[in-house]
Amino acid sequence: MNALLTAALDAAGHGWPVLPLRPGAKRPALHGEAACTRTGPCAGGHVKWEQRATTDTGRIRAAWSAGAFNVGIATGPAGLVVVDLDRPKTNADAPGGATTFLALCERAGQPVPTTRRVRTASGGTHLYFTAPAGGRLANTAGTLAPLVDTRAWGGYVVAVGSTTPAGTYTLEDDRPPAPLPEWLRAALTPRQPIRGVSVAPVAVSASRAATAALTAETAAVAAQTEPGRNKRLLEGARALGRFVAWGDLPRQVVEEAFQVAGEAAGLPPAECRATIRSALNWSIRTARPRTAS
Incomplete structure (x- = not known):
């Protein structure tokens, strides 16, 4: 039996x-829609590669007996989400996906997940996770962090044992894929368009300036995309701290409003709470008297 089979x-x-996948390459060996003859499996219409991916051993043996095809895993049907930590393609001194992903984990207050790990032919890393139940995550490219992509529905990864001119895909950690961490799921879940953020009710005594500032700042936070959401x-929150210090807004109201906005932007709840608390503590401590502002 050959190694690729x-x-x-x-x-x-x-x-x-x-x-x-094509021998020595990463592209599917199956025909595309433009070249489809509408015969065989496609007699009723073109069947895409994601639909044709199979676990049937008979079909697999038949396919791989016809050539030295590399192996692709259809991540969506497999119930997988694979995080791809790539290496810089030009500047070797630039931070790679492993570095930017580590920074992302640190900002979220989470360790780098321990799970099935594959070294890619180019020296990058694939982290395998089981997809969460309910909903379908799609592929992303650089959404989480620079040189960090993900493959889920609509995507595939090159499997262990496949070889390209750059090298061979090898297994570094053979443990079963861990469930996708909740903070990663939240970061990968598409946000609905935001027309306005509903903040907590503002105290009747709040000034118009304080109310307007709270509305504007929370809307800006909710609309912020990565990178820069936490910043x-x-x-x-720092901009609103002075209104808390002056007694124009209750701290709880400000905290709740920014918590809603931060989570709407896709930040993990714990990260939001920590950032808001730190920002308000600093702003209240350093706020100048109203007459001096």
Whole structure:
């Protein structure tokens, strides 16, 4: 039995549907829609590679007996989310995906997840996770952090044992994929368009200036995309601290409003609370008297 057939059967044995990739490459070996003859599996209409990926050992043996195809794993049907930590393609001294992902984990107050780990042919890393139940996560490219991509529905990853001119995909940690951490799921879940953020009721005694500032700052935080969400939350909460110090707004109202805005922007709840608390403590402590402002 050849090594690539073994690799395909091994992936299928985990319950992960596989598809043949071009020999020595990473693109699917299956025909595209433009070249579809509407025969065989496509007799009723073009069947895309994600639908044709299979765990059927008979089909796998038949496919890989026809050539030295690399192996792709269709991540969506496999119930996987794979985080791809890439290496810089030009400037070797620039931070790679492993570095930016570590920084992302630190900002979230979380350790780098321990899970199944594959070293890619180019020296990057694939982290395998089981997808959360309910909903379908899609692929992302640089959404989490620079050189950090993800593959889920609509995507595939090159499986262990596949080889390209850059090298071979090798297994570094063979433990089963861990469940996708909740903070990562939240970061990867698309946010609905925000027309306005509903903040906590403002005290009747609040000044118009304080109310307007709270509305504007929380809306700006909610609309902020990565990178810069935590920084914008910090700046917004600091800008409102003076109104708390002057007695124009209750601290609880400000905290609740920014908590809603930060979570709407996709930040983890714990990260929001810590940032808001730190920002308000600093702003209240350093606020100048109203007459001096």
